[in-house]
Amino acid sequence: VSEPDHEFPPLRSVRDRPHRVTLTHGLLHPDNTRLRECVRHRTALVVTSPTVDRLYGRRIRAYFGPIPGVHYSVLHRGEATKSIDAAVEISERASAAGLCRTSPVIAFGGGVCTDICGLAAALHHRGIPHIKVPTTLIGLVDAGIGMKNAVNHDGRKSVLGSFHPPEHSLLDPGFLGTLPRRHLSSGLAEIIKLAVVADGDLFDLVEASARAMLDSGFRAPAEVVTAVVRRSVAGMLAELARNPYEVTDFRRKVDFGHTFSPWLETASQHTVLHGEAVALDIALSTELAADLGLITAAERERVLDLLRCSGLPLSWPATSVDGLWASLRSVVDHRNGDLHLVVPTAIGDCTFVEARAISPGLLRACLDRLGRHDSTARPDRLSGVRA
Amino acid sequence: VSEPDHEFPPLRSVRDRPHRVTLTHGLLHPDNTRLRECVRHRTALVVTSPTVDRLYGRRIRAYFGPIPGVHYSVLHRGEATKSIDAAVEISERASAAGLCRTSPVIAFGGGVCTDICGLAAALHHRGIPHIKVPTTLIGLVDAGIGMKNAVNHDGRKSVLGSFHPPEHSLLDPGFLGTLPRRHLSSGLAEIIKLAVVADGDLFDLVEASARAMLDSGFRAPAEVVTAVVRRSVAGMLAELARNPYEVTDFRRKVDFGHTFSPWLETASQHTVLHGEAVALDIALSTELAADLGLITAAERERVLDLLRCSGLPLSWPATSVDGLWASLRSVVDHRNGDLHLVVPTAIGDCTFVEARAISPGLLRACLDRLGRHDSTARPDRLSGVRA
DSSP, rough: OOSSOEEOOOOEEEEEEEEEEEESSSTTTTOOOHHHHHHHTTTEEEEEEEEHHHHHHHHHHHTTTTTTTTEEEEOOOOOOSSSSSHHHHHHHHHHTTTOOTTTOOOEEEEEHHHHHHHHHHHOOOOTTOEEEEEHHHHIIIITTTSSEEEEEEEEEEEEEEEEESEEEEEEEEGGGGGHHHHHHHHHHHHHHHHHHHHHHHHHHHHHHHHHHHHHHOOSHHHHHHHHHHHHHHHHHHHHHHHHHHSOOSSSOOGGGTTHHHHHHHHHHHHHHOHHHHHHHHHHHHHHHHTTSSOHHHHHHHHHHHHHHHHHOSOOOTTOOOOHHHHHHHHHHTTTTTOOOEEEETTTTTEEOOOGOOOOHHHHHHHHHHHHHHHHOOOTOOOOOOOO | OOOOEEOOOOOOEEEEEEEEEEEEETSSSSOHHEEEHTTOOOOEEEEEOHHHHHHHHHHHHHHHHOOOOOOEEEEEOOGGGGGGGHHHHHHHHHEEEEEOTOOOEEEEEEEEEHHHHHHHHHHTOOOEEEEEEOOOOHHHIIIITSSSEEETTEEEEEEEEEEOOOEEEEOOGGGGGSSSSHHHHHHHHHHHHHHHHHHHHHHHHHHHHHHHHHHHTTTTSSHHHHHHHHHHHHHHHHHHHHTTTSSSSSOOOGGGOOOOOHHHHHHHHSOOOOOHHHHHHHHHEEEEEHHHHHSOOOHHHHHHHHHTTTOOOOTTTTOOHHHHHHHHHHHHTTTSSOOOEEEEEEETTTEEEEEGGGOHHHHHHHHHHHHHHHTTTTTSSSSTTOO
């Protein structure tokens, strides 16, 4: 160790990638120029889920009709097959379509489609642009507006992925008209998640109109639907902006409902939808908060009632305490060494609980109470009662 | 299209990731604390190539000996198997070793090892830290100091990857003592690349001492080896800092030697080493420059002589003009729509030539001249003659 060390000037790699988010209506109407403006004469690959292709494929092609260089591809993947192979498959199709490094992939679909396309865009030639057009409620308020793109691997949820912000998210609640009620409920779980931990007014709004929105396929009351979507998106963006790359803090409010849910989704082989698993997790986390004396019984009731009124489950019969416990341990790795379990302290506020406060016995007691609660559900306590 | 659109404030995701680069000596000496300081009591996964494990595995384990939480893994991959699966394999091992989101992967090896580990770190939990300890000359001056990490797919070089800066690159020329001469020559190609397009003084230095450095396994003349490495690294970092994410410009000086080389590597099934392919590309690009009247015959001779004196080939018998032509077309996609072929205009300066200036006939003529040049090589014209 004779020669002295030499320190080169550190290489600073600042990357500033603005991500535009626009709420629009009639996105596929020929007069709506938003999406064509996004493409700007570039070669592009439009990727749709099979359902979106069946319901909207013709209109999408008609919308881009006169534009050369727009290619189309249908992605046959679900949550159970949302794997790294799927992202590689989209990269192959991007090569075949002749995309170059400034050509966007445009994902029309739910979280599975936008996640896979986002990761494919992150990997293809080390990163090409992508545009998200979410067609589900979860997509509108969550998966379609973030820059996180991940796939599952080896039975673990979202273990492989990237932070790769879309150029643009184009949000059109009109797509919700063709979404099955169960998927609308699933999306409501993400809205309720945000409302419980950060926005009491949003909670009131959803509590007053969840039933009406579900009954109308999110068409009515129109001004409430717009307000709920705007408020949810704005709240989510504000939370993301605090810590976009999750490097400054691993205590994230928006992780509410996302600690036990990965296990529930995986253990159910994805027969439990993402939002349903989030609802089960919200219920369990809220029950834990009540047990730990962090939230009042009345507020716990309001949370559980709103989940139920939104068509969401509070318990899943096959839930295993061992499974939840294992899930909790693997979340600790993801959150950098501790649990940071988000639990509500009031409607619109929350705190973080660490692993040492939780035990398998406590989980069992909470699950038992939720099971009884769920089976004694009173169908008369539905949304609207507080309106 | 009744309701007005709503534009949310754009989500700005600024990411500033400083990447430290340190030239050190005796990295594995127990008294050298650099690498232990990098680990800082974190859980870590040390990944080595089989060769590095054989030559240095015992010393690496001894170096970290008393530190808990350092895990070891040997990666059995070469350029021909540098695939996305390899990155996924490292992610699996990172999970098994209990790495959390601030735990680093430490890659000890050549470009194959640092590329795979860099991509694995980019994907694992959407990005964990990584540290590069290049053990080859190419690694020291090129693959080990950048933030580009890519793998091959479907016969295409580096088509899947990421920009994911290492926390730290630790450069110790001492590893070169165990590198086979052919691999030292291969590394010299990257140094010559940089010298030709950006640093005439570096060219002079290499021209004067290439033979002595090769003969001594890059141990002597010690001050020249250090100067060449420092100058090459500093030059490369300066070029990278201009446009770290390759988004402002697709005309990059450091792409010199990297237009035809992907095809040459792939077509040879990686029997032609990366640096050898770069040398073949440098020779062809220089010959093209001479043909187009962009560089003098004397300077072209100096470039070709230095390649040859460095033990590098000027021609590869199985080269096909059709293959090169196809390679050129696919590079156009990667460089966003045009060729931007880097060609030297003098020792230390360059320009960019576009696709319209190149034809298969021109390539054929240049290859023929290089073949004759190579076969009439005068072994007396070796490095040192200008010293």
